[in-house]
Amino acid sequence: GEDVEQSLFLSVREGDSSVINCTYTDSSSTYLYWYKQEPGAGLQLLTYIFSNMDMKQDQRLTVLLNKKDKHLSLRIADTQTGDSAIYFCAEAPYSSASKIIFGSGTRLSIRP
């Protein structure tokens, strides 16, 4: 079945890079996403990557996709206090493209 896994917590120092990792099970996934959730709010799309891409960069964000290992990562360069949030990885399995599956979320905290 479809499953997406992430570590629950990550703590980084302000100004350092943050790397949030995710693994998924459906090798036929078409789209893979990263969402950000700030306290008490809904989810906002940060970025997404097609399954035929290896990397996507958008300002401070870099997404890496390793299809062989079914591993997705989000790197945030120069992490700021405003980056504190929960980050969700999600996949759109080809077998059911209407059904988006989310990971449990990684809570990113920033140390001064």
Place this chain on the structure above:
Amino acid sequence: SQTIHQWPATLVQPVGSPLSLECTVEGTSNPNLYWYRQAAGRGLQLLFYSVGIGQISSEVPQNLSASRPQDRQFILSSKKLLLSDSGFYLCAWNRGENTIYFGEGSWLTVV
């Protein structure tokens, strides 16, 4: 542009009472619609999704139900709430494989 609204934003309900959360999408037609729940300190759980009017797929058996009476309206209901139904409920939409967009969420506390 497309927008999604859900209400109420917060709700405190006694155990055994009914529930109705409503979600509407504007600016698009025939969207896929979703209800997710986020329990305290936990990730997102897909509850229901719908690819068209009257078409509801349930992902998790429970005492909740969903209905889609109109193309852009999605309702989450319960006849009798349980304490374990407390959580943050998120409505979302997308078109086919495209990006999924979320509403602002509804906080439900069952007491």
